[in-house]
Amino acid sequence: MRILVNITLFLLAQTLSAQNQQPCSTEAHRQFDFWIGEWAVYKTGTDTLAGHNSVRQILGSCVIEENWTSATGWQGKSFNTYNPADSTWNQVWVDQSGATYHFSGRREGDIMQFYGETASQKGEHILFDFSFHYDPEKDTIRQVWKMSKDEGGNWQVIFDGTYVKE
Numbered sequence: 001m002r003i004l005v006n007i008t009l010f011l012l013a014q015t016l017s018a019q020n021q022q023p024c025s026t027e028a029h030r031q032f033d034f035w036i037g038e039w040a041v042y043k044t045g046t047d048t049l050a051g052h053n054s055v056r057q058i059l060g061s062c063v064i065e066e067n068w069t070s071a072t073g074w075q076g077k078s079f080n081t082y083n084p085a086d087s088t089w090n091q092v093w094v095d096q097s098g099a100t101y102h103f104s105g106r107r108e109g110d111i112m113q114f115y116g117e118t119a120s121q122k123g124e125h126i127l128f129d130f131s132f133h134y135d136p137e138k139d140t141i142r143q144v145w146k147m148s149k150d151e152g153g154n155w156q157v158i159f160d161g162t163y164v165k166e
Contacts, residue, residue: 024062029082031107032064032089034134035141039163044142050161110134124149140164
């Protein structure tokens with residue numbers, strides 16, 4: 001009888017412990033936390049300001065929200081979530097033109113890599129490849145965006161920015 005009571009108490013404790021765990025508290029869910037903060041973003045290798053980025057956790061720390069404003073006033077937002085079912089990070093980007101883009105990626109080492117595709121207004125198939133290169137020693141991030149209009153044969157860099165904490 002005593003063994004049965006101990007087993008029951010053990011199982012009850014395990015169930016309660018699992019129920020108290022936050023839904024997005026795994027190590028994988030924290031892989032993109034290096035991006036959280038207030039950032040001045042400069043064109044890499046220059047002191048030319050590209051814009052400001054405010055990145056924060058929302059919705060119980062399950063979503064990372066980006067609020068981008070370029071130096072010219074262009075604004076956009078992204079919403080980033082980790083999907084444990086396929087171990088990917090997913091981003092939805094929206095901006096003031098009404099454009100919406102969907103990206104998927106993974107973190108390997110200090111690099112968060114995303115891929116996506118869209119059709120241009122002319123009907124062209126466009127591939128995107130962008131990455132966040134985190135330097136933990138300097139606490140900076142270099143973000144490089146590339147696009148291809150020929151199914152990945154040739155890539156053009158469309159943005160190369162370095163994030164510096166404000």
